[in-house]
Amino acid sequence: MAESECEVLLQVRDLVTAFDTDDGQVKAVDGVGFDVCKGRTLGIVGESGCGKSVTAMSIMRLLPQPMGKILAGEVLFNGMNLATIESGKMRRIRGNRISMIFQEPMTALNPVHRIGKQICEVLTEHNDLDPDDAWQKSIDILGQVGIPSPEIRVTEYPHQLSGGMRQRVVIAIALACGPELVIADEPTTALDVTIQAQILQLINDLQRDLGMSVILITHDLGVIAETCDEVCVMYAGRIVERASAKEVFANPRHAYTQGLLNSIPRLGGAPKTELNTIEGMVPALKDLKPGCRFAPRSGRKHTEAELMDRLPIKEIAPDHWVEDCPQCTKP
Amino acid sequence: MHEAMNQEQPILAVDDLRMHFPVKGGVIRRAVAACKAVDGVSFSIAPGETLGLAGESGCGKSTLGKTISRLYQPTGGSIHFQGTNLAGLSRGELKPFRREIQMIFQDPYESLNPRQTVANIVEEPFIIHKMGTREERRKWVGELLDQVGLPSVAAQRYPFEFSGGQRQRIGIARALALKPKLLICDEPVSALDVSIQSQVLNLLMELQRDRGLSYLFISHDLAVVKHISDRIAVMYLGRIVELAPAEEIYSNPVHPYTKALISAIPVPDPTHVPDRVILEGDVPSPIDPPAGCRFAPRSGLHHNPENLEITPQFKEISPRHWVEDCPACIQVETAV
Numbered sequence: 088m089a090e091s092e093c094e095v096l097l098q099v100r101d102l103v104t105a106f107d108t109d110d111g112q113v114k115a116v117d118g119v120g121f122d123v124c125k126g127r128t129l130g131i132v133g134e135s136g137c138g139k140s141v142t143a144m145s146i147m148r149l150l151p152q153p154m155g156k157i158l159a160g161e162v163l164f165n166g167m168n169l170a171t172i173e174s175g176k177m178r179r180i181r182g183n184r185i186s187m188i189f190q191e192p193m194t195a196l197n198p199v200h201r202i203g204k205q206i207c208e209v210l211t212e213h214n215d216l217d218p219d220d221a222w223q224k225s226i227d228i229l230g231q232v233g234i235p236s237p238e239i240r241v242t243e244y245p246h247q248l249s250g251g252m253r254q255r256v257v258i259a260i261a262l263a264c265g266p267e268l269v270i271a272d273e274p275t276t277a278l279d280v281t282i283q284a285q286i287l288q289l290i291n292d293l294q295r296d297l298g299m300s301v302i303l304i305t306h307d308l309g310v311i312a313e314t315c316d317e318v319c320v321m322y323a324g325r326i327v328e329r330a331s332a333k334e335v336f337a338n339p340r341h342a343y344t345q346g347l348l349n350s351i352p353r354l355g356g357a358p359k360t361e362l363n364t365i366e367g368m369v370p371a372l373k374d375l376k377p378g379c380r381f382a383p384r385s386g387r388k389h390t391e392a393e394l395m396d397r398l399p400i401k402e403i404a405p406d407h408w409v410e411d412c413p414q415c416t417k418p
Numbered sequence: 419m420h421e422a423m424n425q426e427q428p429i430l431a432v433d434d435l436r437m438h439f440p441v442k443g444g445v446i447r448r449a450v451a452a453c454k455a456v457d458g459v460s461f462s463i464a465p466g467e468t469l470g471l472a473g474e475s476g477c478g479k480s481t482l483g484k485t486i487s488r489l490y491q492p493t494g495g496s497i498h499f500q501g502t503n504l505a506g507l508s509r510g511e512l513k514p515f516r517r518e519i520q521m522i523f524q525d526p527y528e529s530l531n532p533r534q535t536v537a538n539i540v541e542e543p544f545i546i547h548k549m550g551t552r553e554e555r556r557k558w559v560g561e562l563l564d565q566v567g568l569p570s571v572a573a574q575r576y577p578f579e580f581s582g583g584q585r586q587r588i589g590i591a592r593a594l595a596l597k598p599k600l601l602i603c604d605e606p607v608s609a610l611d612v613s614i615q616s617q618v619l620n621l622l623m624e625l626q627r628d629r630g631l632s633y634l635f636i637s638h639d640l641a642v643v644k645h646i647s648d649r650i651a652v653m654y655l656g657r658i659v660e661l662a663p664a665e666e667i668y669s670n671p672v673h674p675y676t677k678a679l680i681s682a683i684p685v686p687d688p689t690h691v692p693d694r695v696i697l698e699g700d701v702p703s704p705i706d707p708p709a710g711c712r713f714a715p716r717s718g719l720h721h722n723p724e725n726l727e728i729t730p731q732f733k734e735i736s737p738r739h740w741v742e743d744c745p746a747c748i749q750v751e752t753a754v
Contacts, residue, residue, distance in 0.1 A: 280640070282474075308612070312687055333689065347612060350616040351686060354683060358645055358647070359468075359623060364616045364617045364620060368581050368583060369611075
């Protein structure tokens with residue numbers, strides 16, 4: 088997993104995304120950086136409100152307007168900075184070269200249009216296809232994502248499909264134009280485990296066959312372990328730890344990552360024993376300090392400087408980066 | 419049919435419980451079919467025991483919980499709570515039992531009245547059951563909040579001022595107010611983040627130790643169920659397909675659905691190579707399901723016509739390990 092093997096497709100550098108609220112401007116993402124390699128899967132894991140989805144929305148330039156804006160940083164995709172690119176150009180990339188799989192397949196699909204029409208929409212937007220070819224291609228794509236009798240399903244409406252089938256349609260739309268990068272934001276959270284297993288398998292197979300890169304956003308460490316090559320652990324708008332999946336699970340260095348890994352009940356674990364917990368809860372975005380944000384929950388005393396000064400993210404082992412708080416980082 | 423040889427008198431014994439909902443259709447909204455959400459379920463819970471109930475959405479686990487607490491009038495079968503059959507009781511007759519069986523709901527955002535203070539929410543059960551004076555009730559509320567780990571200032575606040583985990587604690591305080599013996603926890607941690615989930619699970623286990631509570635713990639997350647339960651029942655399309663001690667069901671699952679469900683759980687360890695049974699298709703509709711093995715269409719195993727017509731027996735295949743004995747699902751499995 089050395090850096091040299093990695094052909095970088097997307098580079099995110101010091102991304103800062105803020106929202107205007109009644110309490111003033113709050114930074115939902117505050118200085119996030121990572122690379123996505125060609126053909127690999129990067130996982131972003133963290134609890135609700137940590138900024139995982141906002142990071143995805145920033146890359147896609149789908150932030151709610153006019154409240155959300157990218158204040159600083161770069162999102163480099165094949166040399167283009169998506170953070171500043173004009174919206175017309177972004178439209179030609181979005182859904183075409185970078186596409187997205189959303190969490191809730193019922194709300195991601197338009198209930199009043201046939202499934203075929205929704206796939207054709209992406210195809211004709213980005214390609215010079217006549218309607219019959221686009222329709223035929225929609226059927227092919229539905230078959231590719233494992234929908235039985237696609238020639239019948241293509242004429243149906245979203246409500247006629249089950250949750251798992253709808254998510255397959257959402258994936259079909261995301262893959263329609265053969266994107267180089269797919270951002271999957273909690274793609275299986277709304278699904279049952281047996282259906283989740285089907286969908287994760289599908290994403291894995293498609294990635295292998297099509298050679299695309301994937302950013303997988305989830306709160307489920309099990310899903311991360313199973314699908315990702317690299318992992319970013321986010322907390323309160325920052326990445327606190329970034330390394331290969333094997334390294335993060337075998338050798339977590341930040342107190343938050345350790346806490347997260349220790350607090351999940353495991354199938355093989357001793358039953359009815361007390362679980363480890365992380366005390367307290369995620370701080371509100373408007374109360375964040377520049378320094379170590381995990382300090383109040385870490386149970387360790389932090390100095391004023393550690394709380395108030397921005398901490399560097401440091402490579403403490405090859406390709407293993409940790410936010411360098413002297414209290415929260417295990418040397 | 420329940421484990422009759424249990425050492426103690428069970429606190430709850432459910433036998434052949436059925437909850438069917440009419441499906442109305444046509445111009446005059448006649449019942450044209452029945453949605454058999456719970457269709458012949460039997461089990462028992464001992465005092466101080468946690469029975470985990472696992473299954474996918476739509477399998478009837480929440481309906482089962484609500485039927486036991488008599489929020490629904492069951493279609494058939496019996497619910498014996500400490501020897502009394504709740505299934506046939508009227509509203510008035512049920513009232514004393516309402517104190518003994520309480521529920522904790524999934525969504526702490528929707529199950530608390532947003533216009534009431536926490537003190538009012540937790541006090542309401544006492545008022546309904548005409549217990550104590552105003553001062554006594556306020557004192558009890560303070561004690562309850564303390565027991566679930568909330569500060570006393572919480573009493574005067576409103577639900578929106580709390581995070582998801584704290585709201586779930588408020589829901590637990592309300593459920594504990596009348597000193598129930600059985601708590602039905604319907605997905606109590608599903609809406610919570612992992613770090614908060616473990617706090618709430620610890621609280622539930624601690625309260626059980628202190629008060630000798632029995633739990634029916636409903637969740638789709640088998641890892642959570644496995645952690646908190648003494649025994650686990652796996653439900654599929656209105657029926658329990660397997661029921662066994664937690665360790666046993668995990669290390670030695672017999673029914674193919676249980677196996678698939680356990681294998682589908684992503685393991686938080688990248689070095690783990692999943693040996694996964696991927697089930698085809700989705701959970702079928704519970705409207706007029708076949709009488710026989712309901713798992714047949716997804717099992718990938720050949721079922722004879724009689725397997726689909728004859729209701730399989732719920733059979734004890736080893737001590738305390740019960741399984742729905744569909745010959746096609748089980749025989750093939752044991753032969754392998």
